[in-house]
Amino acid sequence: MLEIKNLHAVVEGEELEILKGVNLTVNKGEIHAIMGPNGSGKSTLSKVVSGHPEYEVTEGSILFEGEDITEMDADERAHLGLFLAFQYPVEVPGITNKTLLREAYNTIARANEREELDPLEFEDYLVSKLDVIEMKDEFLNRSINTGFSGGEKKKNEIFQMAVLNPRLSFLDETDSGLDIDALKIVSDGVNKIANQDNAIVMITHYQRLLNYIKPDFVHVMMNGKIVKSGDISLAEELEANGYDQMQKELA
Amino acid sequence: MSEETKALESMIGEEYKYGFTTDVEYEDFPKGLNEEIIKELSQRKEEPEWMLEFRLKSYRAWKEMEEPEWFNATYKKPDFENLLYYSAPKKRPTLDSLDEVDPNIRETYEKLGIPLEEQKMLAGVAVDAVFDSVSIFTSFKEKLAEAGVIFCSMSEAIKEHPELVKKYIGSVVPARDNFYAALNSAVFSDGSFCYIPKNTKCPMELSTYFRINNMESGQFERTLIVAEEGASVSYLEGCTAPMYDENQLHAAVVELVALDRADIKYSTIQNWYSGDEEGKGGIYNFVTKRGICKGAHSKISWTQLETGSAVTLKYPSVILQGDHSIGEFYSVAVTTKKQQADTGTKMIHLGKNTRSTIISKGISAGESNNSYRGEVKIGKKATGSKNYSVCDSMLIGQTCGAHTFPYISSENASSSVEHEATTSRVGEEQIFYLMQRGISEQDAISMIINGFVKDVLKELPLEFAVEANKLLDIKLEGSVG
Ligand SMILES: Nc1ncnc2c1ncn2[C@@H]1O[C@H](COP(=O)(O)OP(=O)(O)OP(=O)(O)O)[C@@H](O)[C@H]1O
Numbered sequence: 001m002l003e004i005k006n007l008h009a010v011v012e013g014e015e016l017e018i019l020k021g022v023n024l025t026v027n028k029g030e031i032h033a034i035m036g037p038n039g040s041g042k043s044t045l046s047k048v049v050s051g052h053p054e055y056e057v058t059e060g061s062i063l064f065e066g067e068d069i070t071e072m073d074a075d076e077r078a079h080l081g082l083f084l085a086f087q088y089p090v091e092v093p094g095i096t097n098k099t100l101l102r103e104a105y106n107t108i109a110r111a112n113e114r115e116e117l118d119p120l121e122f123e124d125y126l127v128s129k130l131d132v133i134e135m136k137d138e139f140l141n142r143s144i145n146t147g148f149s150g151g152e153k154k155k156n157e158i159f160q161m162a163v164l165n166p167r168l169s170f171l172d173e174t175d176s177g178l179d180i181d182a183l184k185i186v187s188d189g190v191n192k193i194a195n196q197d198n199a200i201v202m203i204t205h206y207q208r209l210l211n212y213i214k215p216d217f218v219h220v221m222m223n224g225k226i227v228k229s230g231d232i233s234l235a236e237e238l239e240a241n242g243y244d245q246m247q248k249e250l251a
Numbered sequence: 252m253s254e255e256t257k258a259l260e261s262m263i264g265e266e267y268k269y270g271f272t273t274d275v276e277y278e279d280f281p282k283g284l285n286e287e288i289i290k291e292l293s294q295r296k297e298e299p300e301w302m303l304e305f306r307l308k309s310y311r312a313w314k315e316m317e318e319p320e321w322f323n324a325t326y327k328k329p330d331f332e333n334l335l336y337y338s339a340p341k342k343r344p345t346l347d348s349l350d351e352v353d354p355n356i357r358e359t360y361e362k363l364g365i366p367l368e369e370q371k372m373l374a375g376v377a378v379d380a381v382f383d384s385v386s387i388f389t390s391f392k393e394k395l396a397e398a399g400v401i402f403c404s405m406s407e408a409i410k411e412h413p414e415l416v417k418k419y420i421g422s423v424v425p426a427r428d429n430f431y432a433a434l435n436s437a438v439f440s441d442g443s444f445c446y447i448p449k450n451t452k453c454p455m456e457l458s459t460y461f462r463i464n465n466m467e468s469g470q471f472e473r474t475l476i477v478a479e480e481g482a483s484v485s486y487l488e489g490c491t492a493p494m495y496d497e498n499q500l501h502a503a504v505v506e507l508v509a510l511d512r513a514d515i516k517y518s519t520i521q522n523w524y525s526g527d528e529e530g531k532g533g534i535y536n537f538v539t540k541r542g543i544c545k546g547a548h549s550k551i552s553w554t555q556l557e558t559g560s561a562v563t564l565k566y567p568s569v570i571l572q573g574d575h576s577i578g579e580f581y582s583v584a585v586t587t588k589k590q591q592a593d594t595g596t597k598m599i600h601l602g603k604n605t606r607s608t609i610i611s612k613g614i615s616a617g618e619s620n621n622s623y624r625g626e627v628k629i630g631k632k633a634t635g636s637k638n639y640s641v642c643d644s645m646l647i648g649q650t651c652g653a654h655t656f657p658y659i660s661s662e663n664a665s666s667s668v669e670h671e672a673t674t675s676r677v678g679e680e681q682i683f684y685l686m687q688r689g690i691s692e693q694d695a696i697s698m699i700i701n702g703f704v705k706d707v708l709k710e711l712p713l714e715f716a717v718e719a720n721k722l723l724d725i726k727l728e729g730s731v732g
């Protein structure tokens with residue numbers, strides 16, 4: 001489904017490389033976890049994959065369902081079924097969640113020659129998704145993330161994921177900021193969304209999340225590269241020994 | 252500049268569509284400004300003696316005044332001696348018959364999307380078309396007359412309804428009020444007059460469309476709206492001008508009078524030519540607009556969408572004299588390129604339990620400068636009065652400026668004044684967030700801007716909300732929450 005080959009990226013117009021040759025393959029039905037120290041490039045990877053204009057790919061490529069999307073605009077990538085749950089969800093005053101989601105849902109439907117939903121149908125559909133993460137319906141009519149608490153913002157990202165039903169989702173530290181109960185609810189929600197036809201890449205600092213959402217693969221990212229991949233035992237090893245130890249072993 | 256910002260700028264700074272000129276044969280009139288010119292002007296308009304006196308007195312007051320400089324804008328001052336104070340097409344209808352209107356002028360309005368034929372017009376909207384110094388045509392006059400509503404050009408009102416004009420003209424904005432009001436009082440050419448009798452709801456929207464065509468003329472129009480006890484009216488003004496390299500002066504005076512329980516809603520869609528990228532040309536829009544809530548429980552509401560002009564100085568105000576009267580000001584001011592806007596409002600609370608609301612939204616892009624200046628004054632006797640002000644600025648790019656100057660004074664402890672102000676930048680992160688959800692860049696920008704201004708645009712009469720949205724190139728579709 002996703003094939004990242006030798007991906008190098010810089011901040012637009014600057015020299016310094018942030019991604020220094022990332023390789024990653026994700027097949028449908030899989031759940032991956034990426035761990036790694038602060039500043040190692042995890043969020044940058046998720047943004048480059050989803051087409052953030054701030055970064056420029058200087059080498060390598062990103063294939064999605066066999067198609068090269070390296071130069072594609074962010075909205076076109078979204079139409080293909082790519083979704084990013086932001087580490088820091090952005091506040092957009094004046095546009096309600098509902099408006100955003102209806103516009104997004106119908107735009108994606110149009111791009112894929114699927115039927116659009118009229119406002120009433122969409123309302124029903126939207127309400128049916130509230131249960132996935134026990135979201136209160138009052139959030140639908142509030143401006144996007146505006147004044148939401150940290151945890152509410154994270155929940156809202158997963159709610160949007162549930163509504164848009166993407167093929168591949170990057171969840172960037174969705175667990176950070178969620179309380180203990182919310183973490184369980186949101187994880188249950190993600191597990192409900194996950195199926196044999198889609199795929200999920202979770203970025204996290206904590207093994208705790210992986211107890212709720214079981215990954216098939218765990219990758220460790222350091223200094224702009226994926227330096228080690230394995231199964232869930234890799235996360236346990238990290239939890240026990242930390243990145244420093246791993247760095248030494250690798251050297 | 253990033254792609255987003257560029258797209259945003261090009262969208263807001265969209266090419267001016269109304270910049271064409273109309274080939275018209277004008278009456279001869281000498282340039283310059285002195286008492287002889289004013290007499291000539293008054294004579295041309297066949298005015299009564301009292302009107303000439305009003306003009307001459309205003310002119311003498313003006314001569315004593317200094318051109319103001321206190322606002323946040325810099326520009327080359329107009330050369331008052333070199334302006335043309337009267338610019339009337341030679342061919343004009345005498346009987347308000349469309350057939351007599353110069354076909355070129357008719358075509359102009361057609362092109363501006365304001366066909367003058369009644370059957371082609373928006374149902375429910377009566378239009379007074381002002382071309383340079385004169386009113387060309389007023390539609391639906393008869394229909395309005397059936398309801399007792401007077402809607403005609405100011406020139407006609409001076410002749411046909413002198414007692415009303417005499418009673419109210421200069422009663423809200425005295426000639427000595429300020430430099431440009433004094434000038435206008437001396438040389439005003441035309442404008443609209445509306446009178447809504449007692450307990451009458453005006454059966455149609457009234458609107459005036461101002462067009463400056465002549466390069467050398469200034470436009471000084473005068474509008475007076477009087478709503479008697481229990482009367483209500485909604486009025487809209489629209490404006491455009493051709494693109495010239497020279498600046499042109501537009502110095503209007505608008506006076507509104509609301510008696511007991513009367514309700515006046517005044518909306519403006521201002522789209523004068525704003526000059527080019529280098530800041531060359533464009534209209535100087537120096538306008539005095541003021542309403543008085545004379546009667547108890549009366550209400551005056553100003554709504555404006557300001558997108559044009561090179562320089563705008565404009566503060567539509569309300570004097571809340573009647574007890575329980577209400578004043579409102581809703582404004583969106585958009586500046587791009589090198590435009591300068593210094594705009595806002597004054598709410599003067601004199602009566603008891605008076606209320607005012609101010610919602611101002613400024614959007615600045617390019618190298619423009621957008622200032623909000625608002626004064627809220629609560630007088631000694633205005634017990635239990637309240638003001639609520641919100642003043643939000645949105646910046647696009649790094650080279651524009653937004654400023655807020657609130658002036659608040661209260662002499663009455665039982666009254667309250669609340670002021671909120673925010674400044675935000677249209678973030679590239681916001682645009683990326685929406686695009687990541689599948690929304691195109693253009694739509695993302697539209698949605699953000701539309702979200703920012705919707706509290707104001709919803710105050711516009713429905714018929715014009717569409718035009719306003721087109722003007723902002725905002726797609727309402729799909730984003731109405
Ligand atoms: N737009 C930018 N301008 C300058 N530096 C940037 C930019 N984006 C990312 N960086 C730098 O790139 C590095 C990787 O950042 P990134 O946000 O991808 O880290 P991360 O692995 O997600 O870290 P964390 O675990 O703290 O979220 C950091 O050193 C960061 O400062």
Ligand SMILES: [Mg+2]
Binds near residue numbers: 042043044087172
């Ligand atoms: Mg990160």
